[in-house]
Amino acid sequence: MKTQYSLVRKIWTHPITVFLISQWFFFWLAILIIIARFAPNFARDGGLIRGQYSIGYGCVAWIFLQSGLGMKSRSLMANMLNWRAHTTILVLSFLITSSIVYGFCCAVKAANDPKIDDWVLIGLILTATCPTTVASNVIMTTNAGGNDLLCVCEVFIGNLLGAFITPALSQMFTNRPPFQYGNPATGNGIGALYGRVMKQVGLSVFVPLFVGQVIQNCFPKYTSYYLGFLKKYHIKIGSYMLLLIMFSSFSTAFYQGAFTSVSHACIIFICFFNLGIYLFFTGLSYLCARPWFIIKIFPHEPIEGKSTKLYRYSYKFFRPFYYSKEDAICIMFCGPAKTAALGVSLITSQYGDKKEHLGKLLVPLVLYQVEQVMTANFFVSLFKRWIRKDDQADGSDSSCTHGNEEADLEKNISIETDERQTVSTNTAPFTQAR
Template sequence: MKSLNFNLKDRLTREELVKFLLWFKNFCIKQWFFIVLAIFIGIAKAAPNFARQHGLIRAEYTIGYGAVAVIFLQSGLSMKTRDLLKNMGNWRAHITVMVISFLLTSSIMFGLCSAIKSANNGHIDEWVLVGLIVTATCPTTVSSNVVMTTQANGNALLCLCEVFIGNMLGAFISPALLQMYTSNSSWSFANPANGNSIERLYGDVMKQLGLSVFVPVFVGQLIQNLFPSQTKWFLTTFYFNKVSSFCLLLIMFSSFSTAFHQHAFESIPKASAIFLVFFNIGIYLFWTGICFLCSRPFFIPIIFKEKPTTESSRFYTWSYKFFKPFYYNRRDTICIMFCGAAKTAALGVSLVTAQYGSQFEYLGRLLASLVLYQALQVITAQVLVHWFKKWEKKDHPEDAPGDEEMAKGGDQASHNDLELEENEEDGPLKVKLKQRPHQVEGV
C-alpha cells in the first residue's frame, strides 16, 4: 500500500514538473523579446566595449548600418511598391506626425523640465533634464516604430514614409530646436553654441539614411517585384520578421553598451535614475495619448456627420473634403501613435556628440536620458502592441475611407498584401495573404 502511494505521488510530481516546464517554455516563447533584452543589458553592463560605438565589433557599422539595413530590407520585401508610393503622397499624415514629433513633444518636454528645474530639487540633476530636452527634439526612431507598427497591424507603409521624412528633416530641425530651447536664460549653461559641428552631423545622418534605409528598401522592392512568389516563400519559411525584432534588440544592445562605456548610469544620482525611469514611461504614454487625440479629433465626426450631397453648400462640401481625412482610420492612427511618441537614439547620440563633443564631461548624463527613453519606449510599445492589434480588428464604419479619398491616395488601399499575424499558442509570426477592402495590409 505504501509503495502504491509513493508511486502515485511520484507520478503526480512528474506530471506537475512536465506541466511547469511546458508553461515555462510557452512563457519564454511569448516573452522572448524581454528575456533577450535583459540578457543583452547584462552583457552590455559586463562588457560595454564589445558592442559600443567604436568598440570591438565596430557597432556603428555592424549594428548601426547592418542591423538597421536588415529591418528595412524586410520592409522592402514585404510592401507593395504602388502602396508605398501612395503613402508618400499622404501629406495630411506627414504634417500631423511632424507637428507632433517636433513641435508638440519638444514644447511639452521643455515646459515640464523648466517646471522641474524651477522647483530647485537637488535630487534631480539639471544635466539629466537637458538630456530629456535633447531627447524630445529628436525625430521618430529609425527602426523600432516600423517593427511595432507591423506587429500591431498598423499602416507600416505610412510608417516607413514617416521614417524617411522625419529623419531627413530631423538632421536640420533637431539642432535648431535644441539651440532655441537652450538660448533661454535658465538653460544657457547647456547651449552648445557650436554650429560648425552640425555640418558633420548632416553628413552622417544622410549617410546613415542612405545606406541603412534607402538602399535596403530599394533592394527589397526590386527583389519583390522580380521574384514575388519566391519572396513570399522566403518570408514565410524563415520568419524574417522575427529577424527584424532581433535586429531591434541588437540596436538597443549597442545603445546600452555605449551608455555603460560612458558611465552614463553611474554619473547620475540614484534619485535622478529612478525619476528617469518613471518619468520616461509616463511621458511616452502621455505623448501616445496626444497622438491619438490628434489622429482622431472627436469634433470632426460631429461636424461632418453626413457626406455632402448635391443639395449641400459649396462651403460644407469643400470643408468636408479638406478636414474629414484628418480623422484617420485605425491603421493610420496606430502608425501615428508609434511614430509621434518615439524618439531615435541613433540620431540623438550623433546630435549630442556632434554639438557637445565626445569628451564632454556631462556626456554620460545626456546619454542616460536618451538611452533609457529608447529602451522604455520599446518595452512599453511591446505591451501596447497587443491592445492596438485588438483595437484595429474592430470594424467601424467611420474608419473606412471614401471612394474619393481612395482615388486620391489620402487613405492607402491595397486588395492583396502581406500581413503578419501572431499565433498566441505557438509564438512565431506567420506571413499570409489577406483580402481586406479599403485598407492597406502593410507589413
C-alpha cells in the same frame, strides 16, 4: 516514460509557461543589458565589432530590407504621398513633444532640487527634439496590424528632416535662461552632423528599402519563398535586430559612464518621467489621430444637391484628418517615439569636442529607448484587439488571431494581411471613420 512525457508536455503548455515564453524578448534584453554592463567595449560605438557600423548600419538595414521585400510598391508610394498623416506625425514628433517636455523641465529647474542634475534636464530636452525611432515603431506597427507602410515612409521623412530640425530646436530651447548653460557648440560638429545623418539614413533606410523593392518586383517567386520560410519557422529577424540595436546603445552608454555620472535618485526620476510622458504622448497622439470634433462637424458624406458647396469642400479637406484605425496606430507609435540609433549621433555631433557632460546627456535618451519599446510592446496586444473588433463586427475571420499572443516582431506579410493593408493605405486619406 509516457508519464514523464505527459508531465513535460503539461508543464510546457501551462498558461504560465506560455506567457513566460511569449516574453522572450524582454528576457534577452535583460541578458544583453547585463553583458553591456560588464563588457561595454564589445558592441559600443568604436568598440570591438564597430557597433556604429555593424549594428547601427547593418541591423537597421536588414530591418528595412525586410520591409522592402514585403511591401507592394503601389501601396508604398500611396503612403509616401499621404501628406496629412506626415504633417500630423511631424508636428507631434518635433514641435508638440519637445515644447511640452521643455515646459516640464522648466518646472523641474525652478524647483531647484539638488538631486536632479542640470545636464540631465538638458538631456531630456535633447531627447524630446530627436526624430522618431528608426526600427522599433516599424516592428510594433506591423505587429499590431497598423499601417506599416505609412510608418516606413514616416521613418524616412522624419529622420531626414531631423538632421535639420533637431539642432534648430536644441538651439531654440537653450539660447536663453534657464538652460543657456547647455547651449550646444555652434562652431564645431554641426557641419558634420548633416552629412553623418544623411549617410546613415541613406545607407540604412533608403538603400535597403529600395533594394528590397527591386528584388520583390524582379524576383517575386523567390521573395515569396523567403518570406514564407521565415513565417513557417517563426524566424523573427526584426526582433533580433532590435535587440542588437538596444544592446549597442546600452554598451555605448555604459562605456561612457552615463549611469555612473548621475545619482540613483536622478535615474529613478528619469525612468518615471520618461514613462509618464510616453503614456501622455501616446494618448495625445490618439486625440490628434482621431479628433472627435471632426465627426461632430462632418457626420455624413456630402449629398449631391442638398449639401452646400462650403460643406463639400470642407468635408473633402478636413474629414481625412480623422484617420483610420490602421493609420492611427502608426501615428500613436511614431508620435511619442525617439530614436537612439540616430539620437546619439545627433547629440554627440551638436556638442562637438565638449564631451565632458556627454554621459549625462545620453542617460535620458538611452532609458527612453528601452522604456518606449517595453511600453509599446504592451500596447501591441491592445491595438490588435482594437482592430479585431471591427473585423468581428464585419463578420470577417480574424486572420491575425493566434493561440500565442507573442509579439510577432517580424516583417513577414501574408497574402491576407497584404491585401488588407493595400486597401487601407490606398483609401486611408479618404476613408470614412469606422
